[in-house]
């Protein structure tokens with residue numbers, strides 16, 4: 031259940047029992063504090079993450095239309111027959127604009143913000159908010175059984191098991207809304223006074239409608255003068271006091287991201303984003319950055335010989351920073367291209383007019399070290415740097431890093447490695463491997479948030495770049511390094527909160543240990559590989575070349591297969607997969623990095639199998655083997671349980 035972003039407010043009603051006080055205003059424009067109650071309600075919705083508010087209007091609709099002019103996130107929809115129809119007819123009006131699950135509210139409510147927060151963080155779909163006894167004399171009682179709503183009535187006697195009193199704030203899924211509107215199309219023919227409460231009751235026997243009871247919630251609807259007085263003297267002041275003490279937090283959903291970054295993060299990393307406001311030029315923040323810089327080097331065992339330089343950018347930014355800062359103007363870089371990220375390095379060099387010599391092969395092909403050696407020797411006078419991708423995420427191939435870096439060392443060439451998707455996922459010893467610049471980002475195997483990238487530089491090499499005339503500004507490696515070294519501040523504004531999340535992610539990495547993480551990732555991969563094989567899928571790469579962090583899978587030839595359909599099916603169930611790119615055979619990709627567990631992969635396989643069964647997609651029909659592994663963790667039994 032993701033956070034609900036849309037709200038529908040029913041505001042068409044006439045408020046005939048309040049004639050005296052309304053003076054030609056709709057009920058939402060009653061006022062107890064600084065603003066009309068509808069505006070207070072909207073402010074509470076915004077506080078809890080709503081960004082699209084639909085108000086169904088009728089009586090004195092101009093008032094609401096003016097509100098929609100004031101607030102860009104409010105739109106009004108008129109219910110032309112509001113005076114003679116029930117609330118369900120009004121609720122049908124915004125159907126074309128209801129794109130998702132939404133919160134349904136009545137316009138004449140005052141309530142604590144806690145009411146919205148409770149529904150937003152509830153895992154229960156279709157959830158109606160109930161309160162304890164109000165004594166308002168206008169109660170709608172809600173009958174419940176087995177944790178579900180069964181009926182609602184103003185007559186207490188009609189209720190067998192009382193769940194509580196209806197507040198008039200509910201969370202409605204899009205699916206339930208569709209059922210409601212189709213049922214209403216029928217019912218309203220006979221009964222123009224059909225109310226949404228009746229509609230929910232009618233559907234409750236076939237669809238699970240849950241409830242959440244807040245015993246002491248301060249709230250009231252304003253339907254008559256008695257409500258008015260009680261609101262003014264008692265309830266409104268109480269709400270104000272309680273709201274000022276409420277910290278609005280929200281439920282954060284975990285998704286299983288099987289795309290190659292940003293990877294799934296732990297809850298603790300997510301929460302680390304929420305920090306006190308702080309100016310990044312304060313010492314406290316400088317200390318945080320310094321600690322992170324040291325630990326980023328420690329992760330690849332750089333000791334005192336390396337420095338980390340951080341950038342506020344995605345990973346590509348740091349690759350660009352490195353290439354555009356370290357290659358002397360009269361020299362060339364040899365770029366290894368066997369995937370999209372090798373190609374990207376060439377594009378960066380083209381942009382900056384940095385001379386480069388290319389080693390291009392088909393994407394997914396393993397490197398031929400001899401051919402690279404020949405190129406290096408042939409252009410020995412010209413080449414200052416060798417640039418390659420460690421784990422080429424395009425296909426999941428692990429390139430020959432140490433062979434090539436040792437070769438480069440012999441020829442006096444410095445090595446730049448894009449280790450974006452292997453850093454912290456595969457142990458790397460930067461010193462032993464003879465790497466001069468290693469580039470990575472915060473949001474892949476280190477399991478932090480996106481928006482931060484870094485280059486881990488051999489200090490000796492970095493110092494030498496001081497005299498290269500800069501062809502960049504923001505991305506100049508040496509300048510950024512020198513600025514931080516002197517000032518203990520970053521040169522440009524950093525993404526402050528992302529740093530705190532990275533701090534937490536690094537701590538969690540050290541807690542898991544280098545070996546622990548590598549083993550967990552290897553296990554995720556193994557479970558995935560075995561499962562996919564059992565389902566009949568084939569892989570693009572030979573086993574020996576696989577990095578085991580990402581798998582490129584050959585797409586089924588079956589005409590019933592379509593990537594986008596499979597993607598959507600899995601996405602709806604909480605799993606995000608990734609399309610392939612640029613290889614000779616069509617593939618899709620599954621990355622097994624991030625804060626994932628074996629059970630996540632097993633669950634994924636179960637849903638994937640269910641998809642294949644549902645679409646009758648057959649892979650290698652004759653060779654289909656029985657599913658391997660323990661029956662309790664993967665296989666038909668589980669599929670049956672899950673469906």
Ligand SMILES: *Cc1c(COP(=O)(O)O)cnc(C)c1O
Nearest residue numbers: 344345346371421423448450451
């Ligand atoms: C993810 C990745 C990048 C950087 O991509 P961004 O979208 O800029 O973060 C670069 N190289 C490799 C090998 C990658 O996997």
